[in-house]
Amino acid sequence: MTQVPCALTIAGTDPSGGAGIHADLKTFQELQSYGMSVITSVVAQNTTGVQAIHHIPLDMIEQQLESVISDMPIHAFKTGMLATVDMMRIIANQISNLDAPYVMDPVMVATSGDTLIESTARDFLREQLLPLTSVVTPNIPEAEYLTGEKITSLEDMKKAATIIVHELGAKAALIKGGHLQEEAIDFLYDGERFYSFAAERIPSKNTHGTGCTYSAAITAYLSKGDSLVAAVEKAKHFITLAIKHASNLGAGNGPTNHWGIREEKNRYEHANN
Numbered sequence: 121m122t123q124v125p126c127a128l129t130i131a132g133t134d135p136s137g138g139a140g141i142h143a144d145l146k147t148f149q150e151l152q153s154y155g156m157s158v159i160t161s162v163v164a165q166n167t168t169g170v171q172a173i174h175h176i177p178l179d180m181i182e183q184q185l186e187s188v189i190s191d192m193p194i195h196a197f198k199t200g201m202l203a204t205v206d207m208m209r210i211i212a213n214q215i216s217n218l219d220a221p222y223v224m225d226p227v228m229v230a231t232s233g234d235t236l237i238e239s240t241a242r243d244f245l246r247e248q249l250l251p252l253t254s255v256v257t258p259n260i261p262e263a264e265y266l267t268g269e270k271i272t273s274l275e276d277m278k279k280a281a282t283i284i285v286h287e288l289g290a291k292a293a294l295i296k297g298g299h300l301q302e303e304a305i306d307f308l309y310d311g312e313r314f315y316s317f318a319a320e321r322i323p324s325k326n327t328h329g330t331g332c333t334y335s336a337a338i339t340a341y342l343s344k345g346d347s348l349v350a351a352v353e354k355a356k357h358f359i360t361l362a363i364k365h366a367s368n369l370g371a372g373n374g375p376t377n378h379w380g381i382r383e384e385k386n387r388y389e390h391a392n393n
């Protein structure tokens with residue numbers, strides 16, 4: 121029997137469905153990878169911001185990890201919001217037993233500007249978790265924090281990627297240039313080569329959860345056996361269409377549309393029939 125691709129996300133929640141675990145599972149489902157999740161924090165949030173955060177007790181995070189790892193196949197996994205050093209320690213310990221690609225979205229601040237992790241946890245993330253990753257996907261402010269260098273140009277983005285790989289120990293770095301210039305251009309560095317992924321900038325306020333959705337799409341494609349470069353290329357297409365077909369939900373920064381690819385295909389077929 122063919123093996124079903126299986127992907128795991130370890131992250132916080134979003135009851136409004138656009139970011140965190142919710143975005144990850146919708147993306148896994150859309151890309152036909154069997155989705156599984158370990159919840160680190162329950163976050164009361166919506167398109168306007170974060171209203172409250174409750175961290176799951178550490179023994180319960182550990183038990184969730186044990187439950188899924190001891191029983192289920194995991195072909196790729198990602199981490200999102202990991203708020204405290206203690207959580208990160210438990211997670212680092214458990215994932216070091218996994219033989220699967222690890223995609224880290226180094227979530228620090230939400231699109232709304234709300235801080236999602238403790239400041240001491242940022243250092244632990246950089247020093248202890250980063251060396252375990254197959255690829256880390258910082259946006260510009262996150263890459264600036266990780267490297268301690270200001271990023272104002274495409275050359276700066278590339279330099280940050282080399283620091284993250286050669287000095288901080290990640291296997292690969294994907295620096296997202298979402299806010300830098302007209303084109304939405306991202307650079308992947310795998311320790312040997314740079315690859316660029318560019319898309320048109322879509323004028324939209326509906327960007328809640330874009331980082332989560334993009335990293336989940338990379339994870340889904342890796343779980344299906346794609347190379348890192350192929351996974352990022354396909355995920356970039358996925359996130360661009362998810363932003364393009366967003367439905368303008370909520371009063372703030374709305375969620376993307378996780379079935380944007382299907383919508384585009386339906387429109388194409390409709391226009392050509």
Ligand SMILES: Nc1ncnc2c1ncn2[C@@H]1O[C@H](COP(=O)(O)OP(=O)(O)OP(=O)(O)O)[C@@H](O)[C@H]1O
Nearest residue numbers: 259260296297298299304305320321322330331334
């Ligand atoms: N308006 C946009 N139009 C097209 N692509 C975008 C747009 N905004 C973000 N992207 C792309 O979406 C992907 C996810 O970006 P992400 O949102 O994580 O990073 P960011 O835009 O740099 O920061 P932030 O998470 O703070 O919005 C990246 O490929 C980025 O280039």
Ligand SMILES: Cc1ncc(COP(=O)(O)O)c(N)n1
Nearest residue numbers: 132133139140230231329330
């Ligand atoms: C649980 C959780 N994880 C991550 C984000 C970041 O997403 P974004 O920066 O796109 O709002 C979020 N808002 N909530």
